[in-house]
Amino acid sequence: MDSMLLQQLPQFVVSGITNGSVYALIALGFCLVQNATGIVNFAQGDFVMLGGLVAVTLLKTWGLPMPLAFVSAMAFTALVGVALEGGPLRRARNREVLVLVMITVGASISLRGAGMLAWGKNVHTLPAMGGDTPFIVLSAAVLPQTLWVIGISLSVLVFLFLFYRHTLVGKAMRAVADNPYGAALVGISVRKLVALAFAMAGAVGALAGVLITPLTSMSYSTGLMLGLKGFAGAILGGYGSTLGAVVGGYLLGLLESLGAGFVSSAYKDAFAFLILLGILFVRPAGLFGSKRVRRL
């Protein structure tokens, strides 16, 4: 083993965990929608793009303070999520999963188109949280932003776990995913819960965008690849599993970073998807996926 490369290991790990946190958040967004509606929301990556770019505008053009700009960006994207659900998805005449998924593909293209009109084709960036002075951990330079990214995504995970397992609304959300007809019969408003899931997916996606923009910058088309990575992470962990999504996201970030460092940086993006293929062939339920009980 090359000693130069070995010395860089901590640096690879740090950057892997940082990217992984963002992938985990995006994967969580996929999970939220999947669990409430059973569909893959291909516009999730564009929520990430919207979050980052709206925050850029609010901060730089409108001059809002940073926390306010970030929260507003999340709220705005949550509204976009609700609009996607309340508009095209609810009005669709055919409720087949395949059609609904294709509608989200349409939404993704529309959002990308709108993003291009609003922010142009240029790359935008945000100032890093906590300044630009790195501190050294093992031989790795760690930016304060990195810690923010990791800390925030972990707290979102904990929040969601508590939400699903210990609140009535969270349980109702799982019930809606399991059997919407049965849920309606006990007086659960399926519409409100699905709308809530989309709002949460929008907010979580936007948060991912806000967190990653200072690190890798953002343009109208960045959402596609980020969305796909998050999706890969979600599958890696076991699709629909909240814990799986987070672990899958982190794992993907790490493997990608190590692969880029030790094998070839040119194929960095390919690693994520090679891992995805490997998982599908070897263990299709994902690392944490359990077989769901099926209704007959």
Add this chain to the structure above:
Amino acid sequence: MLKLVNISAHYGAVPVLRRVTLHVDEGERVCLLGANGAGKSTLLKVLSGMHRPSAGEVLFRGTAIQGKSPEEIVRKGLAQVPEARQLFPNLTVRENLELGGYIHGRRKLRETMDEMMELFPVLRDRQTQKAGTLSGGEQQMLSIARALMTRPKLLVLDEPSLGLAPLIVEEIYATLEELNRQGTTILLVEQNALGALDVCHRGYVMETGRIVLSGTARELAEHDEVQRAYLGRDYRHKWER
């Protein structure tokens, strides 16, 4: 308590219910009999707010509920145990029950849940098991318990005996009688005429979307038409014995 006046319903252009009129008084056990395709299930969808009738009125405790959302109807005290049970198979038994009490939030959740476990002791043993792993009879009990968690004034059941072993059907019918004694009005929709008439005070018979007969359980059980169409050989055997 429940009064249907001239309810008609269509699927597309096909009429499924034609001017159905019936009533259920407080404290009664009433059954609605009919063969497959008679329109029973559509009638229940009208009652639960899943299907909007094309004409007529559904009065529940004095207010019209036709066209209201399922949620509003449950809140008014009309709960349904649907055909095929419609549980949440990937949620635990306990969670299924909790969600039955969704409209009441955390209020008295624990007490109502304890009552249910009292009523169906088998559910207490299976609390942490996923609902989808229960046997058919247990699932039916869970479905009834979940509906009861809404604390209904009127409980409507759609073919609770379907696909269950006779012993379990007996158990479930006995529970219904017990619930009724405790004050829940019951509307039982069944194809299994003999069993249902055994449990209920009064009954209606539906055929091709119409109510064709009504009367006390005994009147119906002895009515030639009912014997022929719904009791069939079962009844003949009884006589020949």
Add this chain to the structure above:
Amino acid sequence: MTERLPFVPKDWKPLTAVAAFAAVLPLVLPNDYFLVLFNIMALNALVVLGLNFLIGCAGQISLGHAAFYGLGAYTSAIVTTTLGWPLWAGLAAALATAALLGFLLAVPTLRLEGHYLVMATLGFNIIVSICLNQMEELTGGPSGFPGIPALHVGPLVIDTDRSFYGFIWTAFFFVFALFLNLEESRIGRALRAIHDKELTARTLGVPTHAYKVGVFVLSTVLAAFAGFCYAHYVTFISPKTFDIFYSVQVVTMVVVGGMGNLWGGLVGTALLTSLPELLHRFEDLHVLIYGLLLMGSLVFFPNGLAPAAATGLRELFRRLGGTASEKEERRTQSGPPGAKPARRVAGKPISQPDSESPPDRDVLAVRNISVRFGGLQALQNVSFTVKPGQIAALIGPNGAGKTTLLNVVSGLVAPQEGRIVAGDRDITGLPAHRVARARIGRSFQTVQMFSHLSVLDNLLLGFHLSGRAGFWRALWHTPAERREEETLRDLARAALRGTPLESKEDLPAAVLSLYEQKVLEILRALALEPRILLLDEPVGGLNPNESRRLMDWIGARRKDGMAMVLVEHDMNVVMEYADHVVVLQHGQVIAQGPPRKIQKDPKVIAAYLGTGRRAGRTEARSGIEETAC
């Protein structure tokens, strides 16, 4: 007639019309720019054709067809340009590469339930894109691959937009005709059945996994062919053309045009290929408009634009003359399902030679079967045998394992221990479609109809094993294949004769009453000429009159030596029809024997029939009622 001619598809009239239109088109086009557009359209249409077949018929989506398109283009470019081999070698290499990779991708993913193929193809596409960009010495990297030789057919060189137009549209219509043929065949019918209800198709003898893999590989080969044509048409290719966005585009074309509707796919391709050109004047707005149009068409015309128009017309037609048939349906619902079981027209089944076992031999022997699902012991050491012409009833409380046992026999569940022997063949662990081949048919607890298909098509699926024409012959509509199809239809019609379904062969199965559906499901199982028929609660949901009629009808088949295994809750039916009763509880056999004996067995009574408490309670309750009256 034209139907008897080889190669000519059923839709030959519209096909000829569209082909004629395409032939005239270049004469009226103002300039060559439009020719380029139409050439690209034909290439897209080829990719869409294969993809549409995959999505519509097999129910699988691929988000990776751009990769196969690209593989076709690059493989041939490398073979013909870098290696300098002839054009045909390039074509062969392109098709072989796509077929091989498609096969490798499809075999593991299509074995799984759910939409794993989408994810696998998506990942595959991205990997291929990255490789095309990074393997610069081989592909030229992001700056592209120049200098690819033009196409030629014999001495005829195709190097102008106009000549390529002629070439590519001829090729397209040729392939289109082949696919129309395939759709209109025994294989096509089986594929639609797979889309609808895969397990049911399997129990009718359709090797679903092989068919799905076949269709996927076929679609990848078609995409690679399009890629080959593209590379030698534009002579310069770059990775940008083959990224994930193109995959999304072709899927969009399928969805907008109408999934599973080959004509619709053509319409979708024409619309969406022209759309960006029309939208170019809006410059930056065009992405947004494209997205909004896609969403809009999906929301309002979810079955595609082409079928939407067709459905509109049909709906109008139905409103004019529909209510009468509804009444008729109600009336015939109570008709008998046929006094006599239908006889074979040809007298002898087409495939499967009849190996009659002597009447005293067991036609089915279940030996010490055990099944565990995770921690749950579903069946434990279950054994019983059935003789020809016997009905064995499986009874027991819910959850006793009755349906699981049927699933084991029909090959849907593999047992951990024990053997299943049908006649003299050990069928333990065989997949369901091979079990069907051993002439074991079944019905399901909830009726499994292919609800989009007509009554006749549903029944024809039962005759799937009676035909033998495969993909190749179906594509070409060979005379033998046509004759076979007609024989199958005659067989199916003969089976319907005398049943309440006789006049309904063209109705979709979804509109039948439950009783009619049950009759159809059993007829479909009988089409296998089963030695053993497995019936899972055949009278569940029927009223007593209907159940008697149904059981009398099936019971009559015992005379022909067919054995049956009956799972049933209705004790009247069990006691009246069964020759042998097996009682299961908690996955174990607690008693078996003739019905009279079982009825008196105290163990069985306690577990299943109840203890007669009900009779006592009835007395008590009628007392209450008298006061209530």
